[in-house]
Amino acid sequence: MLIIYFFVSMLASFAGAISGIGGGILLKPILDAIQTLSIQTINFLSVCTVLSMTVVSLFRIRKQPNQSKTGVNAFLGFGGVIGGIGGKALLNTALQSIHSDQLVGATQSLMLLFITIGVFAFIRSKSSITTQKNNNCMISALIGMQLGLISSFLGIGGGPLNLGVLYYFFSMDAKTASINSLFIIFLSQLANLVYSISSHAIPMVDPLILAGMIMGGITGGLLGNKVICWMSNSHVESFFQNLLLVISAVNIYNIAQFLR
Template sequence: MKIFDNSKMYPFYFLLGFYFALKKGLFMLIGIIYFLVIVLANTIGAISGMGGGVIIKPVLDLLAKDSVAAISFYSTVAVFTMSLVSTWRQVKNGISLNWRLVAFISAGSILGGVGGNVVFEGLLLFLADESLVQLIQITLTIVTLIFALLYSRFDWKNYHFDSLISYFLSGLVLGFLASLLGIGGGPINVSLLMLLFSFPIKEATIYSIATIFFSQLAKIVTIAFGTGFGRYDLTMLFFVVPAAILGGLLGSRFNHLLAPKKVTLVFQAVIVLVLLINLYNGWQILAK
């Protein structure tokens, strides 16, 4: 009886094995890039109150090849995880929070977060060109960055609003921008909280992170009951979530140790860096 000789198939098996090894290696490489970017971004984000997304979003736009929606989703999960860890760590360290303020700003940020995600999904459907949506995000991010830089650099007048409606409306605006831009709130949170409620920067960073938690929670819930998670590669979360936890722990630790002037310097330095990255990303889109 003649036995089937499959030796001619060896080159095919070799190429098939090489393809899967290459694919797995590429996945690991992308995962490592995501991990390193998110650890660094969330550490800085937790120190400065920016939330990390303001760094994650433009850097992954620059380095990664995922869709605008996917990068926005990964950034949201990373910032949500970081804000949860950082807030828990701050409370554990004995930081006293005005829970009435947190409750009403968070209520506004939840509603704003839902609205921001609805507008984001609407832009993706209406424009049918991810580059245009990305350009809108970049433009609005640049505007908020410039405002935050000017506010932190110059001694602008502060207000002392203390009404529940002012807490709610500020949360509404912050949540909307955080969700729409996919940056978790970023520098606009800290600057607006300092402007409206006369918080010192270290206190503003703590309330900013607490607010970011609720706005990103609202966005994740909106995605779950809206488009769902089917269009995202959820295996990437094995890199995203641990990196976000590590960044949140490191950032809250450094925030507790650093003096307010050092926190301000970190805040301003990150704004300038991210502003340059966003300008470059915008130029790349326009040059296509």
């Protein structure tokens, strides 16, 4: 199983790097579909893998000029920290209250399905949508908090949702939105992990599986960054839209499996 987890993590990260959405939103549904781990364990593995991939991505772009406004970036990140803690607390509460991994898993898959379909529809009609130019620090923090909460609860990182929201509310270009998205993901998932450690909510995980998934995530991200250099913008956009359809199909399958 170690080899399977390594390649699943590498594949998700590879596809995420090419499409610019990160690997979490693909990794989480695939792990759910395999159905060999609990919801809490899957979320923990996904968070650790996404966090490691994000650290590598931020390290690679650290010398690139950040075109986003410093204030907006900082308040988005602050909101992401609060949301990351809130999302993890919400997941723990749901698991303790519902006492059913199946129902929680179905809820997560349904939310992921709606997010994926929403992003797909947004991308298809993006040219006809009038975007906003928000400069309010409080609104920026609230948006960051919501994005952090959703990504932390689902354990997905939040790439496509983040990009769509940042594009709409801040009129960010693709590069600036990507950098801000990585910043939110890093802080929200780090807060998630710190909260898990401090509240003793870390599930029993095979260290080899955890290490294998982290290495797979990093390897896939590095390979994806190399491959994307050979692809045209139209090919990347087509790949992204097809990937969203695949993610939707996997989530539909997971919902059926959880509810059967």
